[in-house]
Amino acid sequence: MNEDHYIKKIDRVTSILTQLQTKSVVRAQDLAEKLDVSIRTIYRDIKTLENAGIPIFGEAGSGYSLVDGYKLPPVMFTKEEVLSFITAEKLMQKFSHESLDSHYNSAMEKVKAVIRNSEKDLVMTIENQIDIYSYRPKEQDSIKNIIPTILESIAEKTQIKINYQNVNNEATERTVEAVGIFYEVNYWYVMAFCTMRKDYRQFRVDRILQIKKTENPFHQEYGNVGDYRKKSINQKVRVKLSVEKKIMPHLVNSKKYYGLISEQESDNKMLMTFETEWIEEGFPRWLITFADFAEIIEPEYLKDTMNDLMTKIFNQINKNN
Incomplete structure (x- = not known):
């Protein structure tokens, strides 16, 4: 051989x-x-x-x-693996939830402790040569270890109680069976079966005011979080916009993400039709980035949402003037 x-x-x-x-x-x-x-x-x-x-x-x-109790010597990492760890660490620093930061930093210290001296020199050289630019600062975590608590409840198959504040600042207490977590449009969410609604719901993590693990087990075998996220999206809203063509090149990478289903060309405008489940927050905040080049055709109430959002932004900018 x-x-x-x-x-x-x-x-x-x-x-x-x-x-x-x-x-x-x-x-x-x-x-x-x-x-x-x-x-x-x-x-x-x-x-x-x-x-x-x-x-x-x-x-x-x-x-x-x-065999239980058998210990192996520390794993040695290749140069390519070490470089991937450095890059992943930079991503975690920008996009991870605060409740995960200290745990990840501790894990990275252990990884760095077992790499060879030559790779330690590589880490010191490369660390300052990689950066990730994020345009949304991290929010302070109101509850310590909230995501680890959610993940523990999934692993242990126990229900959790949460006090949740919705977009209208209304707080309700829910008992849920967490399926998984996901990150989308700058926010962390937990996908869960809500025992009150008897259906799957997604809850924005920063809107959870209190969380408590219970001793109540659940026996339902849940699948991948992505499968249940698709099931929970059952109320899409149709949006029609008339958008000036000159802005279209800037929307190439985002329009499908926000639910584009068709485009129709007309003179110097493009009639864009969307089906979106993010009508309350995500879609309006995306639309505001090119609102001076767009006209809302439908739904009519989206105009009110945009007016409220722009008023809020105006007041925020001028509150110290």
Whole structure:
């Protein structure tokens, strides 16, 4: 067998060992799909690890795990992996929720502690050469560890009680079964089954005034958060805008995100039709970025929403004058 074969085998075995360290049970089928090899190859690689003295518990068909209590030396990272960590750290600093920051920073300190000295020099050189520009400052977290609390409730399958303030500043108490969290249009949301509404709802995390884990278990097996987010979007509003053509090149990357379904050209204008579920906040705040080049055709109440938003902005700008 050639040298390339052995290098590939070493890479596979190392990858399998990493998976065994990070998961409680690893199936041969999952490893085969991840590494793009046959299941028989995985069986042989597992045997190689066992022959090297790694105590692996399990068998073909059920899954493998490291014997409880067995400790491996720290994982060493490649130069490319270290560079990806630095970039990810910069993204986390700008876009993560405040309740996650301290935990991520602690994890990154542990990662940096085990990298080789040559990679530590690389970190010091590159850290100041990467930046992420965000135009929306982070808001202060009103509740400590709110997202970890939500994630713990998902892992433990227990209901949580929240005091939630809606867009009209009305507060209600809800008992919910959290499905997952997601980040969208500058805000973090929790997708959950609301026991009061008997339906799926998404709650903006910064509007949760209080949160408390309960001892009440839930038994529903929920799927991926994205699947339930789609199910919850069942009330879309049709919006029609007449937009000057000269501004259209600036909308190329955002118009579909906000629900564009059709465009119709007319003289120097473009009639744009949207179906959006963000009519209360997201869509108006996007529209205001090019409102001087657009006319609202429908719905009529969107004009009132825009007027209220622009009045609020005007008052905010001039409050110290």
